[in-house]
């Protein structure tokens with residue numbers, strides 16, 4: 620059981636000592652010259668009934684993104700093939716909405732099986748799941764389910780009112796019960812304090828099993844969302860957050876996720892040093908442009924790093 624006070628002490632360790640410690644732990648558990656590449660595709664976009672303050676896809680936000688669904692299997696498999704060709708090992712598929720409906724769910728199971736045939740790991744993110752749905756996803760061979768806790772339980776209430784943290788944890792527990800790998804992390808930069816960030820990582824570390832993947836996103840301030848004018852995150856606090864995740868969850872992949880397109884190469888390098896060992900590659904995240912993947916690969920080359 621990780622205690623908040625212990626995690627806080629780690630977070631506020633003198634900066635270089637902190638990242639040195641994170642790097643040391645990283646090297647003990649991983650080949651620190653390797654970066655995992657994952658790609659994203661939004662299969663159902665927009666029209667979401669939830670009110671997540673950061674999200675372009677909520678119908679309650681002024682972004683007013685109409686619901687769009689890719690129903691054509693070939694379009695999805697072409698995207699997966701492209702992801703594989705550029706070097707991704709995992710294909711992550713997103714669907715907006717509180718919970719998948721029956722028809723969509725059946726289609727997605729077929730998709731998972733087909734994507735796996737391409738030799739890619741599969742990950743889905745589509746909100747709250749029932750136990751039956753989790754069971755079905757396991758039977759389909761789904762490798763990972765992404766369900767972020769986003770922030771501390773206390774701060775979560777300020778940014779989402781249509782879903783509780785308990786509901787989130789319930790889905791995560793179900794996913795773990797059926798032995799599907801959990802991908803869960805959060806967003807830094809929604810106006811939360813460092814204490815909230817620390818609490819988020821403590822909660823993740825204290826799950827029945829720490830998540831196998833921990834996406835750490837730096838908020839993309841999307842115009843029309845309530846967080847469009849959120850204050851900038853202090854760069855060193857961001858790196859401290861990465862280092863804390865690495866130290867508390869040494870065996871998990873820590874993904875430097877959304878927000879990389881506005882990070883300098885130096886900041887990304889610092890994040891890798893602090894223990895981040897996974898990125899999203901490809902033209903798009905869910906609704907927003909991603910960092911240029913050719914540039915990503917050039918950066919890895921400059922750092923003598925390569926894809927896993």
Ligand code: DTB
Pocket residue numbers: 675713744765767804805834835836839876877904905906907908
């Ligand atoms: C995660 O933590 N980040 C990804 C993935 N899990 C689903 C999503 C990033 C989305 C960035 C904003 C957008 O494209 O709309």
